[in-house]
Amino acid sequence: MSRLLTDDEVTTQLEGLPGWSREGDAIVATIEAPDFPAAIRLVAAAADEAEQMNHHPDIDIRWRTTSWLLTTHDAGGLTQLDIELAHRISAAARAEGATPGG
Template structure:
């Protein structure tokens, strides 16, 4: 099972990410896509990346706004899996022109 990040490791990791916030329980980010179809394409691409990692985010879709929440449920909080997936999400969002 992946180990929980320490407070310091979490702070360092989040500082290297685009707009993520949170605590040792979960990290979150809201993304604004250019339009609704692009928002859905972002979600589709994130779904493939998450499946490849076997680590799945909570995603809430509100028109062109996407709310991502990451936590490693069986570890009880944020692990390196979450920060790696967050970095993948950041790259996907940039590829689709989201902010």
């Protein structure tokens, strides 16, 4: 099991993740894709990354807006897995021309 991050570690790591913020024991982001097909490609790319990591996000898709929630359920909060997956989701978003916000 991954180690829980301290509050200071979470705050520091979020500085390198534009568009991501903390909500309790999770980090969240809303990412706006240029169009619906790009949003679906983003979700598919993130799903591939999540499967490789065996760490799966909660995702909501509304037209071209995707909402993401990451937490490590079995650890009871935020771990480095959540930070790493957020970086991978952000990279996939950039590749699709998607931006934080929505």
